[in-house]
Amino acid sequence: MQMEKKIFTIQDIRDEGGGIKLFTLSPDDGTNIRFKPGQFAMVCKIENGGFGKLSRPYSIASSPLHAALRFAIKITGGQFTSVLEKMKAGEKLGVTGPLGHFQYEKEENVVCLAAGTGVASMTGILEYVAHSRQKGKFTLFYSNKKKGAIACREILDHIHAENPHIKVVYTLTQEQPEGWKGELGRINAEMVRKHADGAKDATFFVCGPLEFAKAMKEMALGLGADPKKVKIEAWG
Ligand SMILES: Cc1cc2nc3c(=O)[nH]c(=O)nc-3n(C[C@H](O)[C@H](O)[C@H](O)COP(=O)(O)OP(=O)(O)OC[C@H]3O[C@@H](n4cnc5c(N)ncnc54)[C@H](O)[C@@H]3O)c2cc1C
Structure with a gap:
C-alpha cells in the first residue's frame, strides 16, 4: 500500500487504563489513509503548518473501514509522549503511513x-x-x-x-x-x-x-x- 502523509485533527482524547490515552483523529481532507489492519504509522506534531521533526511509530488501533484513525498511546514521560500528554482536542497531528509487515490478511x-x-x-x-x-x-x-x-x-x-x-x-x-x-x-x-x-x-x-x-x-x-x-x- 502506498505511503501517505496527512494532517489530522484530534477529535477526542480518552484516558484508558495503565496511563494509556486513546486518541481519535479525523483527516483534514476528509479521507483516511489506506492501510491493512495491524499496521502502524509515524505520528508527529504539526508545527507552523508543517510536519514536526520529532515523530514516533504507533500501531493503528482502528479498522481501515473507519473514517477516523485511533491510537492507544502510553504516556511514559519520554520525549514525544510528554508532548502528546499536553495536547487537546482540536489540535493537529501529522500521520505518515502505513508501515510494517504485521498485517491481518483475512485469515479465518x-x-x-x-x-x-x-x-x-x-x-x-x-x-x-x-x-x-x-x-x-x-x-x-x-x-x-x-x-x-x-x-x-x-x-x-x-x-x-x-x-x-x-x-x-x-x-x-x-x-x-x-x-x-x-x-x-x-x-x-x-x-x-x-x-x-x-x-x-x-x-x-x-x-x-x-x-x-x-x-x-x-x-x-x-x-x-x-x-x-x-x-x-x-x-x-
Ligand atoms: C512498530 C511500533 C509500534 C508501536 N506502537 C505503539 C503503540 O501503539 N502505543 C504505544 O504507546 N507505543 C507504541 N510504540 C512505542 C512508541 O513508538 C514510543 O517508543 C513510545 O511512545 C515512547 O516514546 P517517547 O518519545 O515518549 O519516549 P522516548 O523519549 O523515545 O524514550 C523511550 C523510553 O525511555 C524512557 N526514558 C526517556 N528518557 C528517560 C530518562 N532520562 N530516564 C529514564 N527513562 C527515560 C521513556 O520513559 C520511554 O519509555 C510502538 C513502537 C513501535 C516500534
Whole structure:
C-alpha cells in the first residue's frame, strides 16, 4: 500500500487504563489513509503548518473501514509522549503511513496475544473483522498486571457483544480483584487451548514488549503452530 502523509485533527482524547490515552483523529481532507489492519504509522506534531521533526511509530488501533484513525498511546514521560500528554482536542497531528509487515490478511482462524499497549493493533484487527463481517474464529488473549491497566476494554467488549465469534480473554498477572471473571497469570498453552478451539492451526498475532513476544512465540510453536503463521510486532 502506498505511503501517505496527512494532517489530522484530534477529535477526542480518552484516558484508558495503565496511563494509556486513546486518541481519535479525523483527516483534514476528509479521507483516511489506506492501510491493512495491524499496521502502524509515524505520528508527529504539526508545527507552523508543517510536519514536526520529532515523530514516533504507533500501531493503528482502528479498522481501515473507519473514517477516523485511533491510537492507544502510553504516556511514559519520554520525549514525544510528554508532548502528546499536553495536547487537546482540536489540535493537529501529522500521520505518515502505513508501515510494517504485521498485517491481518483475512485469515479465518486467528489467535491474538497482546500485552500492554500491544492491544492497539489487535483492537484495529478485531474491529476490522467485525466491520467486514469476516467469518471464522478469533480469540484475543490480553495480559495486564492489574485490572486498572486494561485499555480499549469498552471497544473490545462491544466488539465481542456484537460478534460472539470474536472472543476476548483478559488475564491479570499481579492481582485477583473481587468478582474477577477473567483469567489469572501469564498467557500459557493451557489457557490458549481452553479458550481457542483449534489453536494449533491458527494464525498467531503477537504484539507487546520484546520479552513477551519471545515467550508467546515459543508458546505458539509449542502448541504446534506453523512458524510461518506466527506474526510478531514488538517494542520496548
Ligand atoms: C512498530 C511500533 C509500534 C508501536 N506502537 C505503539 C503503540 O501503539 N502505543 C504505544 O504507546 N507505543 C507504541 N510504540 C512505542 C512508541 O513508538 C514510543 O517508543 C513510545 O511512545 C515512547 O516514546 P517517547 O518519545 O515518549 O519516549 P522516548 O523519549 O523515545 O524514550 C523511550 C523510553 O525511555 C524512557 N526514558 C526517556 N528518557 C528517560 C530518562 N532520562 N530516564 C529514564 N527513562 C527515560 C521513556 O520513559 C520511554 O519509555 C510502538 C513502537 C513501535 C516500534
